[in-house]
Amino acid sequence: MWFPRLASDRVLRARPVDGPFAITLKSNNTERLYCLNVAAERLGLTRGMSFADARAFCPDLISQPARPDLEARFLASLRRWATRYCPWVGRDGVDGLVLDVTGSAHLWGGEAEMLADIQSRATRAGLTLRLGCAATRGAAWAFAHYGADAAALPDLPVAALRLDAATVTALQRLGLRTIRDLASAARAPLARRFGPDVLMRLDQAMGQVPEPVMPETDPPSFATRMSLPDPIGLTEDVMGITARLLAPLCDRLNRHEMGARCLVLTLRRVDQGSQQVELRLAAPMRDPSRILPLFTRGVGEVDAGFGIDQIRLEATQVEPLPAQQIGRMHSSPDQLNDLMTRIGTRIGLENIQRFLPADSHIPERSFSIAPAVFSRPDNGWSCLRPRPLRLFPPEPIAGQGATPPGQFRWRRMAFTTGRAIGPERIAPEWWLVDAAWRSGLRDYWRIETREGRRLWLYHTPQNPGWFVQGEFA
Template sequence: MWFPRLASDRVLRARPIEGPFALTLKQQNTDRIYCLNMAAERLGLHRAMSCADARAFCPDLISQPARPDLDQRFLGALRRWATRYCPWVGYEGADGLVLDVTGAAHLFGGAGTMLRDMRARMARAGLTLRLGMGATRGAAWAFAHFDEHGTDLNALPVAALRLDAGTVTALQRLGLRSIGDLSAAARAPLARRFGPELLLRLDQALGQVGEAISPEVEPPHYGIALSFPDPIGLFEDVMAATARLLDPLCDKLKAYETGARELTLTLRRVDQGSQQVTLRLAAAMRDPARILPLFARGLGEVDAGFGIDRMRLEATVVERLPVQQTGAMATPASPDRLNDLITRIGTRIGLENIQRFLPADSHIPERSFLIAPAAYSTPESGWSSPRPRPLRLFAPEPITGTGPQPPKQFRWRRMAFTLARATGPERITPEWWLEDDAWRSGLRDYWKVDTREGRRLWLFYTPQNPGWFVQGAFA
């Protein structure tokens, strides 16, 4: 199964466009066509063509950046869909699938009926599909790319052997234009000139060398169910059942070196109604003793009705959690208690509402930190700054003062201050590559000021527009 316009078909399925359309990808500092629809091909556009040349040929071309990662995810969904025809389905490059339908075609009424069903379903889905069937994987690839309805492999060009463009051109210059010409030629001179890859591809297509299909391994499913002979409804019984579900689930998570970030517990009642309790964790976990108490709040709000006869626990979001060595030389333990606290609070107000400050790579005081959700960020050891920074930072507030030296006396927030000691200046210039209205006035000279009244303030002076401001306070 070859999808020659997989990327563009994926985009156009969600938002159809009439007329020429292309996806672009930056390659070697040049935007080039990555994939295009049939309307663009009819106008003479082709892949790897620069976008500037393409717009010169077709001013009405509609384009947008390509997303190869989404294309691969879409191809993965097609691979799972193709298992309806046979269990052995693997990838064939970035835009194709290979199926081993041996012993499965008769279930659809024969190979011809099965191929027609594939074409019809893909046409309804808005995808361009070319099919090829052969006795070998190489032959099927050749028919799909060069003669979809053909049966004679020897009549196909040598490019159908999955060779690189340089080898194909060299073979054509020698007069070997078809697979039949190549198979009739002497093998020893070909091996000396082109290496073993050429003859390997020929033998694979003709079936003289086997080529296996490696189906993708399905990802593990982290779900455990438990049924009860008699309905339960007490909180203690539900918690005990949850503990029985957590043990095998966490064992499976440990076997695959993963940890759960989100758990969903489904409780089915005897009246066929069901309720779900979702637990979002601040860090990946697989310890039943730590996870079980975190379910207490959600399970306490469950209405058991006439009783619960089935429970199912599933880890809906998992992350990598490699096994760590423990002992005298082990690395320091992670802050488990803090993560558990974040989880408990997050079940009430949401994990996104619990935030922490993170350092940012900027000398500008207002940009020296970031605010990120604590559950989805890693705490840093501290800020790296050549000079001390105030614990409290606020918007600049003007004070009276003249000259580049800190004023001996000034008033701030209706309080009078007398200068005792000043340390500075620390000159900070604006970051010219970013637009910031607060820093458009130019550079600033910062001073750390100790006052006789006991306050330690952070002042700055603007030389280009003389003025003094207070922006922070030290402890």
């Protein structure tokens, strides 16, 4: 199966375009046409043409950049679809599939009927598809790419042998234009001149050298479900079913050495409505006895309505979790992770935070706050100068001049300065835009008041004013 317009078909399926359409790919610093639709080809555009030329030929050309990752995904889904014809389906390059239909064609009433079915379904799906069917993989490739009018294999050009362009040109210069010519030529000089590759491709096409189809395995799906003969509604019943679903799911995770990070329990009710319970875990986990209690809160909130008759449990996000040696030290992080998960189901996992050091002299940027479950603790803390225990948004106070005021009022309390230590000048980081530091330099003072409180004041010499920003222990 060859999809000659895979890239443009993929885009046009989602958003049909009437006029000429092209996919461009940047290679060697030039935008080149990578894939075209029929209308564009009819206007004389070709693959590999530079995009600027194409625009000159055809001003109303609609284009989009190529997305090789999405195309690979699209091909993977086509591969999965093709397993409806036979179990042995492999990929062939970036735009083809190869099916080993030996023993499965009779299920469709013969090869011709099967090909017609494939072709009609692909056309209905808006895909350009060219099929080739032959006894060997090489011959099938040749028919799909070159044999539109079902000529015999020996009559096809040598390019149908999956050779690179330079070899094909060299063979044509020797007068070997078709596969028949190549097969009747002496083998030894050919092998000496072009290497073993040409003869290997020839033999593969002729069936003298085997070339198996490697089927791809489906990625493991971490989901289980259970349909119930009678609807259920009690929390214990739902938890019981969840436990029965969880056991095979965790077994499967265990086999693939994966751990679930996010689980979704979908409860389908008899009235076709469905409710979801999402569980986000603080660490990848695959221990059913630890996961099950974490569902209790979510399941308790579900409205069962007239009853639940189908339950599906899916691990929507999995992470590698290699098997670990069990030791004494491993119990505590597990316990902490369980606790964070339980708290996270209530307030959201991102609301459990920890401090991470950051490189900045600006007091409020000298640390960052990160969600605890997505970061590791960092021990690189250092503090050259005393920093307040508590920081708050700057609060202005009355004060004149560059030396700290002897008496001031803050938060409706009167203070007398007992001792002032400073100043410590901190300059704003000019490479960052920060509205709070618009007022320029700051001279920080540690003020010990006679009343006891130790405050962190600053003066802005460029824009005179006094502010309180923090309090020491």
